Amino acid sequence: MSESKSAKSGGTAGSRAGGTEGAATSARIGVLKTYKLFVGGKFPRSESGRVYEVTDSKGNWLANPPLASRKDARDAVVAARKAVGGWSGATAYNRGQILYRIAEMLEGRREQFIGEVAAGEGLSRAKAAGRVDAAVDRWVWYAGWADKIAQVAGGANPVAGPFFNLSSPEPTGVVAVLAPRRCSFLGLVSVLAPVIVTGNTAVLVPSEERPLPALSLSEVLATSDLPGGVVNVLSGRASELGTPLAAHQDVNAIDLAGAGPELARDLEIAAADNLKRVVRPAPDREPDWRGDPGTARMLPFLETKTVWHPVGS
């Protein structure tokens, strides 16, 4: 009884179970959930010890996730850099399998994500379910790209000489991702999956107002054979975390999907110093993430390696 009720009421079950409704119907005291950061495969609190309040679309309290600091960003980059060798060196097939396994795990946590998306974005349960299903489908779709992107983005080049000339796409390295601010799960998957599927590692800053699906996603990632450090999740302010990440000399690229126009401009300037690859946000407002993504979000985080080899005779 109480279980169906919490699901109906919008389901961030843990964090809300202590509410008056639960207390009225059962004697059990709910277990509140402490959301944590996800860095290097572990779940630390913020180095700063700070948290902030996250509310649903109507202003009701949902949870106190950590408010990450620039030192957390620094630690996350170290963890992400450490993971680059193993993740980019894994076979494309293996990466695809791991991403597919993540999709399996997402499916198992469907109810939780529907609850978090519905509460955070103020959607009806049916609409939220549609978003979550689309996100899982998108994850599977990207998983399939792991061993196919090289055929699309690379290839044999005709050259005027006795050489084989082959181009192959290689991951660029550590990518900082500012996730979309409004679409907290489908949008998140749409920016995260294309970064890691090609062998990059990510430092992800989820939506400041709606970080809960991202923090729950990190629990899925931790249990899906994804090596620690491949994805690092830092809840907090994009303006506070974006600056050190954009200026960081050991970050290779930054996706500004979740930055407003002014912040995006500042971060682009900061990113120029070490020639980071920058993906700009959509010019006026956040795009509708439900459309066909194509390869547009995978290609910016690839470097083309070209090999010349003499033709044997």
Add this chain to the structure above:
Amino acid sequence: MSSASTVPPEPTATASTPPTAPRAGQSPAPADAAFADVTASEAALRRYLHGLPGVDAVGLEARAATLGTRSIKTTAKAYAIDLAISMIDLTTLEGADTPGKVRSLCAKAITPDPSDRTAPRVAAICVYPDMAAIAKEALAGSGVHVASVATAFPAGRTARPVKLADTRDAVAAGADEIDMVIDRGAFLAGRYLEVLEEIRAVREACERPDGSFAHLKVIFENGELSTYDNIRRASWLAMLAGADFIKTSTGKVAVNATPANTLLMLEAVRDFRAATGVQIGVKPAGGIRTAKDAIKYLVLVNETAGADWLSPDWFRFGASSLLNDLLMQRHKLSTGRYSGPDYVTVD
């Protein structure tokens, strides 16, 4: 040090010490006179070492941990980073060391950060004896010392004549400093006098033709001594035998320098100076990889031994990867941007 406090202090010895190689040129083991009775026989030495107060392990670790929480920021941090760089014994002790690798490390020792000439030099390059001549040549005129390990480093399991020949070779090759290992087997078996005599013999082997002495660092290998009490005993034993520096470890075993065992050794050198007036240096080695760790050690030095030890002449870090992290922190302080391993050398 209750037993040590009976000895009259000789404060003049510290005041007049020159900045480098403080005891070079003097005859070995000046503390001998004060402690002649202690080192007179095996039994007396054992009685003395076992009479040292026991170490409160919990208290020691808690003290080291507390001092590790000090917050060192901005200008103090910049000072600490530069001081730490100037204290590094940049080390390469691999079977795969080549002359080329040693030369490139020497170049890095002289100019740690080619993009910023204000970065200080390191204190010394630490190599195996057969590389000492190469390092000496590469460092000629730079002021960076050559330290050579000797006495069958890292195990020390060989006959004494071999160890002494090893030491003489290194000194002849131009080593300014000798890092010797003690015979842990003899120490753990309780044959303290044998260890003492071996250190003295190596010290004599450090003598150069002109009568000056190469600086002697004595490595205990704390990870193999098992207890804090043993580390305290080894510290006093080495200081009585005439070591210029006492060093935690070789970097070749699982447990290397820790804040707690370094704190213990710092207490020993502080008490030794109070008792005899002779200042001895300390060198933690192995496992210190980050600027943050290094700064914690500097806090330990300042709070335990005192500011007199905050100099490359009295405190060193045996490290290799530490230098890169210090340089990255230096970049961060000067540019405000976090730096990355792409901006320092790979060694």
